Amino acid sequence: MMGLHKKDLNLLLIVMVLALFAPFILNPFPTDSALAQFNAGYPDLMQRFVIFGIFAVGFNILFGLTGYLSFGHAAFLGIGSYSCVWMFKLLSYNVVPGILLSVVMAGIFSVAIGFISLRRSGIYFSILTLAFAQMSFAIAYSVLSNPAFNLTNGETGLQVYASDPQWLQSASAPNAPHLFGLPMRATETLTVGGWDFQFNVGYYMCAIIMILAFYLSIRIFRSPFGLMLRAVKSNQQRMIYTGLNTKPYTLAAFIISGMYAGLAGGLLSAMDPLAGAERMQWTASGEVVLMTILGGAGTLIGPVLGAGFIKYFENIFSKINDNILHQWFSALPDGLEDFLITIVHPFIGKGWHLTLGLMFMMVVIFLPGGLVEGGQRIGAMFKRKPKDTNGGLSAPATPAE
Amino acid sequence: MGILEVKNVNKRFGGLQALGDVNLDIQENTVHAIIGPNGAGKSTLLNCLIGKLEPDTGSVTFDGQPVLGLKPHQINQLGISRVFQTPEIFSDLSVLENVLIPCFAKRDGSFRMNAIGTVGNETDVMSTAEKMLDDVNMLDKKDVLSGALSRGDKRRLEMAMCLVQEPKLLLLDEPTAGMARADTNNTIELLKEIKASRDITMVIIEHDMHVVFSLAQRITVLAQGRPLVEDTPEKIKGHPKVKEAYLGETAA
Numbered sequence: 135m136m137g138l139h140k141k142d143l144n145l146l147l148i149v150m151v152l153a154l155f156a157p158f159i160l161n162p163f164p165t166d167s168a169l170a171q172f173n174a175g176y177p178d179l180m181q182r183f184v185i186f187g188i189f190a191v192g193f194n195i196l197f198g199l200t201g202y203l204s205f206g207h208a209a210f211l212g213i214g215s216y217s218c219v220w221m222f223k224l225l226s227y228n229v230v231p232g233i234l235l236s237v238v239m240a241g242i243f244s245v246a247i248g249f250i251s252l253r254r255s256g257i258y259f260s261i262l263t264l265a266f267a268q269m270s271f272a273i274a275y276s277v278l279s280n281p282a283f284n285l286t287n288g289e290t291g292l293q294v295y296a297s298d299p300q301w302l303q304s305a306s307a308p309n310a311p312h313l314f315g316l317p318m319r320a321t322e323t324l325t326v327g328g329w330d331f332q333f334n335v336g337y338y339m340c341a342i343i344m345i346l347a348f349y350l351s352i353r354i355f356r357s358p359f360g361l362m363l364r365a366v367k368s369n370q371q372r373m374i375y376t377g378l379n380t381k382p383y384t385l386a387a388f389i390i391s392g393m394y395a396g397l398a399g400g401l402l403s404a405m406d407p408l409a410g411a412e413r414m415q416w417t418a419s420g421e422v423v424l425m426t427i428l429g430g431a432g433t434l435i436g437p438v439l440g441a442g443f444i445k446y447f448e449n450i451f452s453k454i455n456d457n458i459l460h461q462w463f464s465a466l467p468d469g470l471e472d473f474l475i476t477i478v479h480p481f482i483g484k485g486w487h488l489t490l491g492l493m494f495m496m497v498v499i500f501l502p503g504g505l506v507e508g509g510q511r512i513g514a515m516f517k518r519k520p521k522d523t524n525g526g527l528s529a530p531a532t533p534a535e
Numbered sequence: 536m537g538i539l540e541v542k543n544v545n546k547r548f549g550g551l552q553a554l555g556d557v558n559l560d561i562q563e564n565t566v567h568a569i570i571g572p573n574g575a576g577k578s579t580l581l582n583c584l585i586g587k588l589e590p591d592t593g594s595v596t597f598d599g600q601p602v603l604g605l606k607p608h609q610i611n612q613l614g615i616s617r618v619f620q621t622p623e624i625f626s627d628l629s630v631l632e633n634v635l636i637p638c639f640a641k642r643d644g645s646f647r648m649n650a651i652g653t654v655g656n657e658t659d660v661m662s663t664a665e666k667m668l669d670d671v672n673m674l675d676k677k678d679v680l681s682g683a684l685s686r687g688d689k690r691r692l693e694m695a696m697c698l699v700q701e702p703k704l705l706l707l708d709e710p711t712a713g714m715a716r717a718d719t720n721n722t723i724e725l726l727k728e729i730k731a732s733r734d735i736t737m738v739i740i741e742h743d744m745h746v747v748f749s750l751a752q753r754i755t756v757l758a759q760g761r762p763l764v765e766d767t768p769e770k771i772k773g774h775p776k777v778k779e780a781y782l783g784e785t786a787a
Contacts, residue, residue, distance in 0.1 A: 137653055137656075139653075139655070144707075152777070155565065162697075177744070214627060217780075244624075274753055289576070304595050353650065353651055354654070355649060355652050355653060356653045356655070357649055357650045357652050357653060357654065358639050358643070358647075358649045358652055358654055358657065359633060359647075359648060359649050359650040361635065361636065361654050362636070362639070364625075364628060364632075365625050365628065365636050368625040368626060368627040369624065369625050369626065371623055372623040372624060372625060372696075373608075373625075374606075374607045374608050375585065375607055375608075375611055375616070375623070376608075376611060376616075376636060376637045376640050376696065376700070377609075377637070377640040377641070377644075377645055377700070378607050378608055378640045378645055378646070379606070379608050379636070379645040379646045382646040382648075386648055390650075423545065438606065441649035442739040498545075
């Protein structure tokens with residue numbers, strides 16, 4: 135079906151179910167319960183899950199398939215965000231032109247940056263992309279923000295003002311990002327018993343785009359083009375002496391992943407019409423690298439899981455504070471309670487990066503294939519493998535799903 | 536006129552004359568061996584033929600077309616394939632995928648953006664690749680990760696990857712280097728089979744005289760960057776200049 139093999143189709147169905155039922159899946163605890171803070175089923179966070187999912191899926195097309203580690207993909211995220219807000223300012227709050235322009239602009243920039251950066255490979259490629267991203271950040275933060283020519287609005291961030299032209303904005307359309315009149319912010323709440331499930335228009339738009347983006351990435355993985363990209367990662371020397379020009383293949387992969395990043399950036403602005411330069415900073419580039427590796431680089435579903443994992447912990451751990459800890463440990467004797475809180479304190483709230491770092495270390499050391507490998511190991515425990523008739527040679531040849 | 540003509544090729548690395556006035560004329564459908572002691576310039580010559588190095592002067596013509604100045608992938612597309620000293624394969628990919636890649640390169644040229652098709656549905660390429668694997672008796676291993684193959688199988692796979700492109704010229708750089716005698720003999724048999732079953736020209740660079748004399752129809756002896764003699768294996772065997780080059784002047 136849809137040109138997919140059964141295994142890939144199952145994977146797509148899993149992602150569809152996860153994305154479309156996220157308001158239920160991410161909201162397992164009743165709203166008034168003590169565990170409600172572990173719920174992630176509110177629109178703002180769910181939107182970020184799928185948007186960063188798109189970002190990571192695109193990044194994986196470059197890094198997972200070709201092995202070229204870009205440390206500058208946040209530049210395309212930022213370019214996408216700015217492009218989208220500019221469409222809001224000039225045309226109207228309809229998100230379609232904004233999202234289209236963000237993909238196109240990111241594509242144009244990735245042609246230029248990719249063409250230069252791909253002259254080198256390995257660490258030099260990474261450094262070049264990092265340099266480009268940091269330059270983009272500096273340009274967005276200060277150079278292109280002066281009274282004479284204000285493209286990015288510097289520190290404040292680009293946003294829509296009442297004085298903006300908005301040539302196509304009709305009086306009846308909502309005064310916030312919308313899809314042909316359907317406001318992104320609109321949220322329907324379904325109350326079942328103690329649970330409040332929230333269904334947000336913006337989230338569902340992003341989720342559908344994410345499913346399409348994921349489907350496209352499966353097609354790329356299984357296509358002759360995808361096979362060539364895996365060949366680039368495996369042995370460029372052999373590729374060249376097999377009559378293949380590696381340069382256009384890597385550049386194409388770079389552009390595609392840049393456009394995915396632009397799309398993610400555009401969606402971020404479509405959800406919240408404010409674009410700041412910090413979206414281009416190297417920490418944002420590093421984050422997508424973490425997501426991809428944590429989930430499983432080179433696997434299809436890994437980046438989606440990685441993005442969800444990191445965004446979940448970023449939001450949940452950073453919300454826990456000492457008061458909440460006191461509630462949790464209140465049953466314990468005072469001395470022990472204070473002791474535990476002292477131990478746990480550095481890992482929560484602003485210290486959530488510490489937790490993330492520890493988890494990242496654990497995954498890289500014990501599960502080099504990321505969360506996907508973890509899942510496969512658990513799966514293998516339940517499923518007896520058929521007798522290995524190949525004398526240990528039957529290593530998995532296709533990249534894990 | 537031969538299929539591969541090398542005329543007055545010179546190559547210098549600083550003060551070292553790696554190749555001096557090399558002339559070669561390789562006839563179509565022959566097995567031509569290039570031998571010579573260490574440092575004779577065999578590998579340099581090979582690298583000049585495939586576009587890895589550019590000679591300082593001289594010309595290389597393949598099938599009537601000048602080769603110098605072309606990129607390695609363009610030279611391959613003309614019909615020259617190369618087998619490396621240590622097998623160069625895509626060790627992260629399956630055996631079948633390893634053979635599919637040259638099939639696509641042959642069909643689609645050096646670059647084609649086919650991101651929507653599915654590899655499994657490209658039946659023509661699929662059947663060519665599987666037939667090739669069958670020819671080298673590796674079809675049962677098609678789903679094995681190629682990095683996990685034995686060295687002999689890796690060599691066999693690399694040959695299959697080259698042959699599936701139906702090259703006019705196959706360059707082999709010490710195909711039996713570091714192999715046990717049994718593996719060497721297997722490789723010789725494989726090469727003989729390949730030669731017998733199709734029209735192909737082979738250029739072999741080799742140390743092992745056993746391999747050279749079992750396969751070659753013509754032999755060029757290279758010493759200190761210059762071709763010393765070129766003749767049939769029988770004549771080369773007893774040639775005084777060859778003994779001199781290999782054993783040093785006093786032995787001659």
